[in-house]
Amino acid sequence: MQIRFTKMQGAGNDFVVLDETQGALGLTPAQYRFLADRHFGVGADQILTVRPSLADGIDFEYLIHNADGGQVQQCGNGARCFARYVRDKGLTAKEQIRVQTLAGVIAPRLESDGRVTVDMGRPALEPARLPFDTQGLAPVPQGLVQKWPLTLDGQAPEATVMIVAVSMGNPHAVQLVDDVDRAPVALTGPLIESHPRFAERVNAGYLQVQSRSQVRLRVYERGVGETLACGTGACAAVVAGIGLGLLDARVDVHTRGGLLTIAWAGGPDDPVLMTGPASTVFEGQIDIPDLP
Numbered sequence: 001m002q003i004r005f006t007k008m009q010g011a012g013n014d015f016v017v018l019d020e021t022q023g024a025l026g027l028t029p030a031q032y033r034f035l036a037d038r039h040f041g042v043g044a045d046q047i048l049t050v051r052p053s054l055a056d057g058i059d060f061e062y063l064i065h066n067a068d069g070g071q072v073q074q075c076g077n078g079a080r081c082f083a084r085y086v087r088d089k090g091l092t093a094k095e096q097i098r099v100q101t102l103a104g105v106i107a108p109r110l111e112s113d114g115r116v117t118v119d120m121g122r123p124a125l126e127p128a129r130l131p132f133d134t135q136g137l138a139p140v141p142q143g144l145v146q147k148w149p150l151t152l153d154g155q156a157p158e159a160t161v162m163i164v165a166v167s168m169g170n171p172h173a174v175q176l177v178d179d180v181d182r183a184p185v186a187l188t189g190p191l192i193e194s195h196p197r198f199a200e201r202v203n204a205g206y207l208q209v210q211s212r213s214q215v216r217l218r219v220y221e222r223g224v225g226e227t228l229a230c231g232t233g234a235c236a237a238v239v240a241g242i243g244l245g246l247l248d249a250r251v252d253v254h255t256r257g258g259l260l261t262i263a264w265a266g267g268p269d270d271p272v273l274m275t276g277p278a279s280t281v282f283e284g285q286i287d288i289p290d291l292p
């Protein structure tokens with residue numbers, strides 16, 4: 001089956017965007033994996049699908065598949081690219097749209113400076129108390145270490161990592177690190193991603209607080225691996241930092257792929273607002289093999 005696609009990226013998190021406004025393509029998980037494959041397919045962290053919505057007050061539906069072919073609830077960098085795509089393709093003339101995802105409705109808005117701001121909805125903290133006290137820190141048990149026959153730089157890795165579990169519709173486990181460049185992301189990311197504490201697996205965030213308004217972040221993404229940026233990961237990290245009393249209500253998140261700005265007033269009913277870049281890289285078409 002030959003299909004047309006648009007390759008996009010937001011802060012280096014990259015996507016294949018598919019247009020299903022004229023009808024569903026009916027792709028299988030294996031075909032999503034093929035599209036995401038950087039050697040045999042197009043190559044992307046996620047596949048984003050644009051669908052029309054029949055619901056009142058909702059402009060589009062937004063489907064998200066990770067590179068491993070699994071469908072997930074939310075993708076923040078993808079939401080900005082989604083808004084850029086539907087505007088550039090003439091599918092809407094609106095500056096602000098409302099988009100249905102598995103995690104609920106989000107509202108991306110195109111800014112005059114070319115960036116996109118998305119109301120990502122309310123965060124959920126485990127336990128769902130705001131602002132959470134140290135009980136909000138959930139130690140990932142000793143078992144994490146026993147899986148490692150390796151040592152890092154000659155030292156045994158941390159016996160446990162103290163994480164803060166935050167949901168942006170998709171699950172995140174955020175930990176504080178002194179230096180993101182030295183964080184053992186490749187070593188502990190996969191272990192946290194598949195830790196039994198998270199029934200649906202989890203995105204693992206490594207947060208370095210530089211000041212009350214400036215942080216650095218790396219994320220080992222569920223179903224992908226480390227990406228250059230993670231929008232929902234940036235939201236989750238800022239929510240965790242504010243909840244721990246370390247950050248103000250508006251934070252610049254420096255990722256390896258670029259800058260995201262996150263704002264959250266700190267209340268349980270306050271939405272998290274994310275602002276960042278979104279651009280088209282190229283258009284193309286590709287023959288997708290029949291893969292069950």
Ligand SMILES: N[C@H](CCC[C@H](N)C(=O)O)C(=O)O
Pocket residue numbers: 013045046066072073074075076077078170171203221222223224227229230231232233
């Ligand atoms: N890997 C994530 C989905 C994509 C999130 C990320 N690309 C973003 O920008 O939010 C998950 O499995 O929940």
